[in-house]
Amino acid sequence: MQSPIPQSAAIILCGGQSRRMGAEKASLAFGAETLLSRIARIVSPVVTETIIVAAPQQTLPKFSVDVRVVYDETPGLGPLEGVRCGLDSVGPGVDRALVCGCDTPLITTEAVRILFEKLDDLCDAAVTADIERMHPTFGVYRVHAAGVAARQLLAGERSLHGFVRHLSITAVSPAELGGDQLLHNVNTPEEYASALLAAGLPPAEFPPPSAP
Numbered sequence: 001m002q003s004p005i006p007q008s009a010a011i012i013l014c015g016g017q018s019r020r021m022g023a024e025k026a027s028l029a030f031g032a033e034t035l036l037s038r039i040a041r042i043v044s045p046v047v048t049e050t051i052i053v054a055a056p057q058q059t060l061p062k063f064s065v066d067v068r069v070v071y072d073e074t075p076g077l078g079p080l081e082g083v084r085c086g087l088d089s090v091g092p093g094v095d096r097a098l099v100c101g102c103d104t105p106l107i108t109t110e111a112v113r114i115l116f117e118k119l120d121d122l123c124d125a126a127v128t129a130d131i132e133r134m135h136p137t138f139g140v141y142r143v144h145a146a147g148v149a150a151r152q153l154l155a156g157e158r159s160l161h162g163f164v165r166h167l168s169i170t171a172v173s174p175a176e177l178g179g180d181q182l183l184h185n186v187n188t189p190e191e192y193a194s195a196l197l198a199a200g201l202p203p204a205e206f207p208p209p210s211a212p
């Protein structure tokens with residue numbers, strides 16, 4: 001097994017409303033895991049610390065790896081506030097961090113490692129981008145981008161796409177990371193079912209029978 005990249009972190013966003021899903025995405029079963037615990041397990045081997053950024057009072061599932069949980073300082077601002085809080089809370093010496101949603105269960109450890117390798121000295125971030133658009137919730141950011149996020153939030157910006165427009169970016173195609181399926185986003189019950197199928201897992205009960 002390869003060792004973690006020194007002075008690196010992973011920030012997993014798990015707040016939000018899950019409106020399209022109609023049930024909290026982070027705690028949805030995904031095989032023997034939940035969506036959130038699966039992502040933590042996949043990303044943690046690459047980094048020296050894994051940080052979960054949750055909404056205040058959010059109930060979190062159990063984890064199979066070490067994580068640190070922090071909470072949105074100002075709730076209700078959306079994922080950009082989660083990114084800002086995550087980047088602001090990395091440990092001493094950490095200078096770059098993966099930012100990832102809890103709703104992309106088909107990402108791989110290898111893809112995370114490649115994203116870190118793609119971040120060159122001249123750029124603020126290496127972000128996945130397909131022919132249609134950027135995917136800011138699968139990217140590696142320099143920790144100093146927290147300042148840009150803070151300024152954007154103060155200016156009323158809420159969107160991660162608006163945020164990355166203010167950064168110098170290396171765009172990384174899904175093909176370079178292992179294929180389009182990596183970015184499969186689980187936002188709806190149908191996308192949840194198709195992600196389980198793509199991962200070779202049996203269908204899950206939906207709505208979920210009980211909260212964890």
Ligand SMILES: Nc1nc2c(ncn2[C@@H]2O[C@H](COP(=O)(O)OP(=O)(O)OP(=O)(O)O)[C@@H](O)[C@H]2O)c(=O)[nH]1
Nearest residue numbers: 013014015016017018019020053078079082101102
């Ligand atoms: N910490 C934190 N994470 C968030 C917040 N909003 C969204 N996220 C996370 O960011 C990722 C992308 O979220 P979206 O799919 O855009 O929004 P969502 O609220 O989860 O879902 P919808 O209500 O259906 O739009 C997911 O992993 C969410 O858990 C937030 O306000 N704070």
